[in-house]
Amino acid sequence: MAVTSDIVATYRGPGKVMSGLLAQGRNEVRVLMFALMAGLLIFVALSPYQARAAHLDPEGPLAVRQYWSAFFWIFVMPMLLYGLAAMVWAISRIAGQRLTGYAVRLTLVWSLLASAPILLLLGLALGFIGPGVQAQIVGVLWLAVFFWFWIAGLLATQRG
Numbered sequence: 001m002a003v004t005s006d007i008v009a010t011y012r013g014p015g016k017v018m019s020g021l022l023a024q025g026r027n028e029v030r031v032l033m034f035a036l037m038a039g040l041l042i043f044v045a046l047s048p049y050q051a052r053a054a055h056l057d058p059e060g061p062l063a064v065r066q067y068w069s070a071f072f073w074i075f076v077m078p079m080l081l082y083g084l085a086a087m088v089w090a091i092s093r094i095a096g097q098r099l100t101g102y103a104v105r106l107t108l109v110w111s112l113l114a115s116a117p118i119l120l121l122l123g124l125a126l127g128f129i130g131p132g133v134q135a136q137i138v139g140v141l142w143l144a145v146f147f148w149f150w151i152a153g154l155l156a157t158q159r160g
Contacts, residue, residue, distance in 0.1 A: 003037070003113075010114040014149045015156035017114075018107055022157060026102050034109045035078035041116040043073040048127020081108055099157060107153030114149050118142040 010017045024030075050069055054062035085105040092099045122138045129135065 003034075007114045007117070010110075010149060011145075014111075014114070014152035015159075018110065018153035018156045019159075021106060021110060022103060028102070031102070031105050031109050032078065034106075034113045035081055036074060038109060038113040038116055039073040039075075039077045041113070042077070042119055043070050045116070045119040045123030046073070046126075048123050052127050052130065081105075081112070084108065097158065099154065103157040104154070107150055107157060111146050111149035111153060115142055115146040118145055 006017050006021070021030075046069055047066065050065045051062055054060055054065055082105065085108045086101070088108070089099060089101045089104045092104065118138065119142055122135060122142055125135045125138050
């Protein structure tokens with residue numbers, strides 16, 4: 001299935017999609033590509049906010065803001081995700097759960113990628129309206145969806 005079809009299907013049943021991704025076998029390249037795509041989408045999502053901030057504060061030019069934002073979201077964030085996945089895996093081992101490191105990495109990265117459409121909405125809210133109640137509501141919605149996808153994915157991997 002195409003990635004976009006899987007993202008749409010994740011909103012209907014995240015556990016089912018995660019089971020399907022895990023059934024395709026271990027593929028670290030896929031996990032890294034999902035992390036890079038998520039980082040790219042987050043960078044694009046935050047671009048309207050970066051433009052707004054550059055317009056309101058002429059001391060920080062847009063090109064510099066975009067450069068550092070791209071560097072962080074596309075290059076640094078995947079490494080941080082792998083570190084977080086390693087910590088979650090270690091905690092799951094201490095708790096006696098039988099999760100593999102690959103399953104934890106895949107569920108974390110997929111949850112971030114699948115919830116990216118809400119991040120695009122958050123970026124628009126921040127760019128056009130600015131920080132405020134509307135952006136906070138969308139941010140809380142994104143967090144809820146992200147954790148829903150991640151927890152449902154982890155539960156699906158435990159079931160086998």
